[in-house]
Amino acid sequence: MLLTGCSISKDGEKHNFSIGKGTFLLDGKPFVIKAAEIHYTRIPADYWEHRIQMCKALGMNTICIYAFWNIHEQKPGEFNFEGQNDIARFCRLAQKHGMYIMLRPGPYVCSEWEMGGLPWWLLKKKDIKLRTNDPYFLERTQLFMHEIGKQLADLQVSRGGNIIMVQVENEYGAYATDKAYIANIRDIVKKAGFTDVPLFQCDWSSTFQLNGLDDLVWTINFGTGANIDEQFKKLKEARPDAPLMCSEFWSGWFDHWGRKHETRDATVMVNGIKDMLDRHISFSLYMAHGGTTFGHWGGANSPAYSAMCSSYDYDAPISEAGWATPKYHKLRNLLLQYADSGQVIPEVPEAYPVIEIPEFGVNEVTPLFDNLPKFQESENIQPMEQFDQGWGTILYRTQLPAVAEGTTLLIDEVHDWAQVFADGKLIGRLDRRRGENTLLLPALAQGTQLDILVEAMGRVNFDVAIHDRKGITNKVELVNESGSQELKNWKVYSFPVDYAFVQDKSYAKGNKYDGPAYYRATFDLKQTGDVFLDMQTWGKGMVWVNGKSIGRFWEIGPQQTLFMPGCWLKKGKNEIIILDLLGPKQNTVRGLKQPILDMLRAEAPMTHRKEGENLNLQQERPVATGSLTPGNGWQEVRFNQPVKGRYFCLEALNAQNGQDEAAIAEFYLLDENGKPLPRQDWNIAYASSESTQYGNFTADKIYDLQESTYWKTRQGDKFPHQFVIDLKEEQQISGFRYLPRAEEGFPGMIKDYKAYVKEKAFSY
Numbered sequence: 001m002l003l004t005g006c007s008i009s010k011d012g013e014k015h016n017f018s019i020g021k022g023t024f025l026l027d028g029k030p031f032v033i034k035a036a037e038i039h040y041t042r043i044p045a046d047y048w049e050h051r052i053q054m055c056k057a058l059g060m061n062t063i064c065i066y067a068f069w070n071i072h073e074q075k076p077g078e079f080n081f082e083g084q085n086d087i088a089r090f091c092r093l094a095q096k097h098g099m100y101i102m103l104r105p106g107p108y109v110c111s112e113w114e115m116g117g118l119p120w121w122l123l124k125k126k127d128i129k130l131r132t133n134d135p136y137f138l139e140r141t142q143l144f145m146h147e148i149g150k151q152l153a154d155l156q157v158s159r160g161g162n163i164i165m166v167q168v169e170n171e172y173g174a175y176a177t178d179k180a181y182i183a184n185i186r187d188i189v190k191k192a193g194f195t196d197v198p199l200f201q202c203d204w205s206s207t208f209q210l211n212g213l214d215d216l217v218w219t220i221n222f223g224t225g226a227n228i229d230e231q232f233k234k235l236k237e238a239r240p241d242a243p244l245m246c247s248e249f250w251s252g253w254f255d256h257w258g259r260k261h262e263t264r265d266a267t268v269m270v271n272g273i274k275d276m277l278d279r280h281i282s283f284s285l286y287m288a289h290g291g292t293t294f295g296h297w298g299g300a301n302s303p304a305y306s307a308m309c310s311s312y313d314y315d316a317p318i319s320e321a322g323w324a325t326p327k328y329h330k331l332r333n334l335l336l337q338y339a340d341s342g343q344v345i346p347e348v349p350e351a352y353p354v355i356e357i358p359e360f361g362v363n364e365v366t367p368l369f370d371n372l373p374k375f376q377e378s379e380n381i382q383p384m385e386q387f388d389q390g391w392g393t394i395l396y397r398t399q400l401p402a403v404a405e406g407t408t409l410l411i412d413e414v415h416d417w418a419q420v421f422a423d424g425k426l427i428g429r430l431d432r433r434r435g436e437n438t439l440l441l442p443a444l445a446q447g448t449q450l451d452i453l454v455e456a457m458g459r460v461n462f463d464v465a466i467h468d469r470k471g472i473t474n475k476v477e478l479v480n481e482s483g484s485q486e487l488k489n490w491k492v493y494s495f496p497v498d499y500a501f502v503q504d505k506s507y508a509k510g511n512k513y514d515g516p517a518y519y520r521a522t523f524d525l526k527q528t529g530d531v532f533l534d535m536q537t538w539g540k541g542m543v544w545v546n547g548k549s550i551g552r553f554w555e556i557g558p559q560q561t562l563f564m565p566g567c568w569l570k571k572g573k574n575e576i577i578i579l580d581l582l583g584p585k586q587n588t589v590r591g592l593k594q595p596i597l598d599m600l601r602a603e604a605p606m607t608h609r610k611e612g613e614n615l616n617l618q619q620e621r622p623v624a625t626g627s628l629t630p631g632n633g634w635q636e637v638r639f640n641q642p643v644k645g646r647y648f649c650l651e652a653l654n655a656q657n658g659q660d661e662a663a664i665a666e667f668y669l670l671d672e673n674g675k676p677l678p679r680q681d682w683n684i685a686y687a688s689s690e691s692t693q694y695g696n697f698t699a700d701k702i703y704d705l706q707e708s709t710y711w712k713t714r715q716g717d718k719f720p721h722q723f724v725i726d727l728k729e730e731q732q733i734s735g736f737r738y739l740p741r742a743e744e745g746f747p748g749m750i751k752d753y754k755a756y757v758k759e760k761a762f763s764y
Contacts (some may be wrong), residue, residue, distance in 0.1 A: 035062035036286035042291030046567035059335025093160035115459035143715035153193025173207025223250035223708035245282035252315030261598035266327035290314030295549035299461030307457035308684035310551030355529035357591025364507035368516035383469035416457035531591035532561035538580025560596035638735035661750025689713035
């Protein structure tokens with residue numbers, strides 16, 4: 001055991017945490033925050049103490065946490081801070097083990113969490129404008145923050161607790177520019193009782209000044225490999241005497257269904273932390289331990305829509321199951337050298353036991369369509385929220401008029417994954433990830449029963465798309481040569497995710513079912529332990545064990561197992577319930593000692609070039625040619641005059657470093673006034689080269705609102721490289737903004753380019 005420094009106060013001891021010249025101050029002495037971000041919602045409450053001890057043994061002195069509004073207030077006015085939601089207990093456990101707390105109460109938190117932590121029922125108000133000065137949104141925010149204050153305000157260090165800083169909102173510069181709104185949230189946080197410790201706001205180096213308030217601490221978020229000096233350059237210019245902190249140093253990344261498992265290099269991560277510590281820069285490692293997004297709480301990104309896996313392993317130093325990884329030990333070895341004076345860094349706690357479960361059959365089954373709940377009637381299509389349903393699956397049913405062959409069924413909009421049936425026969429599936437919303441119908445007789453079964457995969461957790469209503473959000477039409485006809489008079493059936501709902505079914509012995517069904521079984525255990533439930537033979541759905549909602553599965557991967565904490569298992573008989581909306585290949589389950597997080601079985605590649613397709617630019621005239629200036633940070637190119645068009649092509653002729661690779665982190669087109677055009681409906685129509693072997697570097701990363709992700713061409717593919725954006729409608733385009741990768745040396749940055757704009761599609 002290594003003795004080093006700055007031990008935390010015991011219960012009841014009062015301390016002062018403040019801002020000094022170029023440093024944070026704890027009781028008047030310089031203090032570097034070394035924070036480990038972990039989330040109480042993603043860790044079984046029985047394991048909280050173990051994970052906190054893992055962070056302490058890593059060499060951290062602080063735990064950073066979000067407060068998740070939507071898990072505490074699942075129905076308006078009904079607050080739950082008990083058991084798994086007891087955030088105050090979590091903070092006290094951290095104090096017990098000598099760890100401070102950085103609290104991030106939102107109201108918005110992002111975190112790849114359902115709707116960024118905002119409660120779904122806000123969307124029942126059709127005209128609500130989230131994360132604005134909308135009176136209803138601010139009213140509900142104040143009520144929630146008041147409850148958080150009742151739980152946590154007395155845990156500020158000045159009152160004998162361990163909370164040293166509290167965040168106001170979260171990365172708001174990536175959402176909007178509205179200092180009045182940030183000021184309102186600041187005041188709400190203060191009214192909730194957080195008046196004794198510094199309040200801070202986090203953002204990216206490119207956006208932190210958009211909403212920066214003078215009385216708040218400013219911190220910067222960025223990922224492994226970033227150029228540290230470049231990230232803090234503007235902040236040091238704006239506030240030369242302020243302490244510096246990376247409030248989210250991204251240790252890895254999150255996984256999406258249908259995309260390759262994400263990893264980040266351990267050496268690059270450790271070197272970045274060393275660079276910060278050598279400069280006395282504070283940091284919070286996001287994530288030190290990701291854990292699991294149990295149940296239905298996973299969010300989604302947009303554009304383009306892409307739902308998150310249940311595993312939030314994040315390639316973090318502490319694995320999903322709480323194990324110390326090689327990345328952990330590499331970081332610990334560094335932090336042992338930078339321990340605070342008087343800090344105690346203990347030995348690494350032992351991992352919890354892991355068991356195997358022999359394969360067993362899940363042989364009680366009941367079809368979903370044999371278990372319809374009471375329906376609601378609606379003349380027009382409405383989203384899930386208007387039927388007072390927050391999560392799960394929803395069925396829309398109506399009777400069709402006579403349908404001629406060649407008629408198209410248009411569903412506007414599918415949120416998020418739909419199966420369409422005519423008189424009980426499956427006629428097609430639609431996937432929002434791929435922008436699918438139409439099906440070609442066979443000839444159908446008048447009176448045919450149309451069923452549209454829609455699964456909500458997770459509300460968008462980033463940007464304005466958080467206004468993400470589920471089910472079918474607008475209308476359903478029949479479209480043919482003679483015109484369109486909107487379908488009316490719907491019966492609507494809600495299938496929530498509550499255990500009581502899935503348990504209360506008429507299960508009977510049977511074989512696997514070809515279609516949506518619930519499955520149930522019991523299995524016996526002589527001993528309990530952590531285990532990974534192998535779902536490789538199942539289709540798509542959710543799992544409940546002993547009443548706990550464990551998470552989602554989908555055959556496309558990359559995640560093929562579900563983490564089952566041993567603390568939720570029992571010696572003797574255990575129950576498992578599986579909702580499979582596709583139907584399994586084999587209705588058996590087994591328990592593994594290791595997870596499977598990197599097995600893709602996607603139906604089609606997520607790249608943007610069809611086999612044999614080559615962009616033909618020989619007859620095209622560029623609207624602009626030129627050269628970009630080497631360097632990190634945003635650059636802007638303006639055309640001689642605005643050009644009208646729907647399709648934009650950027651052709652990269654070479655790279656700044658003379659190598660073959662091209663890369664772009666973020667990209668905007670500018671309107672006739674030089675303002676960024678909305679990107680929500682953009683689509684990549686073509687990309688000449690996209691690297692997917694070792695990560696997700698597809699061309700849609702140029703507009704995914706994440707500055708640390710990027711488009712990168714395949715190794716060995718020669719210049720020129722092109723991508724084509726379909727804006728979906730004609731726009732006036734006056735130029736573009738380009739952000740290279742954040743690493744030092746800006747690898748893959750384009751040097752010479754040509755830009756093209758067309759009203760009609762390019763030829764291939």
